Amino acid sequence: MIKYDVIIAGSGIAALQLARRLQDHLNVMIITKNHVTDSNSYLAQGGVAAPVGKMDTVDLHVKDTLTAGCFQQSPETVENVIRDGKRIIEYLIDEGAPFDRRNGGELALGMEGAHSHPRILHSGGDQTGKYIIEYLLAALTEKVRLVQGEMVYELIMNDRGRCCGVKTKREDGSTASYAAHHVVLATGGAGSLYSVSSNAPEVTGDGMALAFLAGAELTDMEFIQFHPTLLSLGGKTGGLISEAVRGEGAFLINDAGERIMEGVHPQMELAPRHIVAERLNQELLEGRKVFLNITSIKDFESKFPSITKMCKHHGISLSQGKIPVSPGCHFTMGGIVTDEHGKTTIEGLYAIGEAACTGLHGANRLASNSLLEGLVFGERLAWHLVSSPRHPETWSTIFKAPEQGDHRPGITFTRQELKERMTRDAGIIRDQKGLSRHLEWLKAQAFTFGEELDNMSREGIQLYLMWVVSMLITQSALLRTESRGGHIRSDYPIENNEDWFKRSLFLCKENHQLKVVQDEQHQTKIYA
Secondary structure, X not given: OOEEEEXXXXXXHHHHHHHHHHOOOOOEEEEEOOOOOOOHHHHOOOOEEOOOOOOOOHHHHHHHHHHHOOOOOOHHHHHHHHHHHHHHHHHHHHHOOOOOEOOXXXXXXXXXXXXXXXXXXXXXXXXXXHHHHHHHHHHXXXXXXXXXXXXXXXXXXXXXXOEEEEXXXXXXXXXXXXXXXXXXXXXXXXXXXXXXXXXXXXXXXXXXXXXXXXXXOEEOOOOEEEEEEEEEOOOOEEEEOOHHHHHOOOEEEEOOOOEOOOOOOOOHHHOOHHHHHHHHHHHHHOOOOEEEEOOOOOOHHHHOHHHHHHHHHOOOOHXXXXXXXXXXXXXXXXEEEOOOOOEOOOOOEEXXXXXXXXXXXXXXXXOOHHHHHHHHHHHHHHHHHHOOOOOHHHHHOOOOOOOOOOOOOOXXXXXXXXXXXXXXXXXXXXXXXXXXXXXXXXXOOOOOOOOOOOOOOHHHHHHHHHHXXXXXXXXXXXXXXOOEOOEOEOOEOOOOHHHHOOOOEEEEEEOOEEEEEEOOXXXXXXXX
16 A cells, blocks of 8 residues: 555646645645546636736725625635735746737736626636646656546545545556545536536536545535536537637627627626526527627637637637527536635545635636636645644554445436436526426435445446535525525525525535535534
């Protein structure tokens, strides 16, 4: 058994920032389910937000973040993250990170939805994630061990309740176990639980499920952001059309030529994402088609090379100046509860990036704050771990190689069925009827919160973890009887500040059941 100081599950921007900062101090391993670039971070077209412009300030960025998040966040948390983010971005700029610049050499800062100032840094036009991930990967040395193609399917706990390692399932069905003083979940969000999504197919909430099954606390799972503009291909999506396109002047029209955001919000197409997505969805429900009109953008193909390539690949002619769009699942605001360093409610276990709920995003994430969050918490956790003592008791667990085999506990559904049901009943617009129907369907499956996974196939484990996260999202969405941010209920269409403002649902496993607590003023509820 090889023992590591730190094991990181995931390979997005938060994971790589953490590994980069740790590599000269601790023994680090990165484990990723597929290839190292199979992450939402790598796919990110939009940029990273930071108040580095001459007329911009931390306070203005904080205000925009709180407004987009419906003020569900702690202002102090938001301010600290934005302030740290500004410092980190300025360091990366000085270091020579590949941010786009204008002809005069100044940073090419862009606008995106719900921002009051241009503060979005891009790389390669609409290839920011690719450029930044490759930049961070290039900074890693041989001190970091990278394991690809292994799916973390269980957290190993010692007899004192501390997380001390992980079990993985390889593509050939074999298993492995790895021990560590510290285990970090940086596995991303849960966007690919939905049939229409901007996320990488691998991003299915694994880390959230692993933490929940180990006994960690999660929160805000009902807050799911749907991006307004995915390339629409007759009920399917070809990929994301970055919000930066609207920041450059593109606007939304229906097939009658009407601008659909007029009279809806003062910022029109640059309103917070949930407002634009809900309006676009309404047009689609009325039988209309919706397009992004790009005729006002000069040199579109050079400004947005990856979007241009994607459109051409799917036979969309940009010469007509219209790109067909529809909303799709994009970001998970909730996740594993952490403190300001990334510590979870389980000793030895940490979470960063989209898998974590840090208190930054509230009910709806401000555009391009996600890459910033990954950089900030990757660095914060690194400094915390470097100064943390080692725990000899970590190794009190006896690691046993799981028996090989194939165990499928009566699985009767497929990934696609689960995704379609999530989209229909727990998607962009929700109500009690649909959520209850979906919850009953989930409960009718042959899974419990206490499954033995060692002998289950990799696909079976994947379905199980997806089922777990679907349960958490659906139960939370059913209990939150209001509309706020990314949680929209047609049967409770307004914000209920008396019962829900700054109140969250906290979820954990207790005796193989789902335990839900709505802050300290409300009675605990147990759901089988």
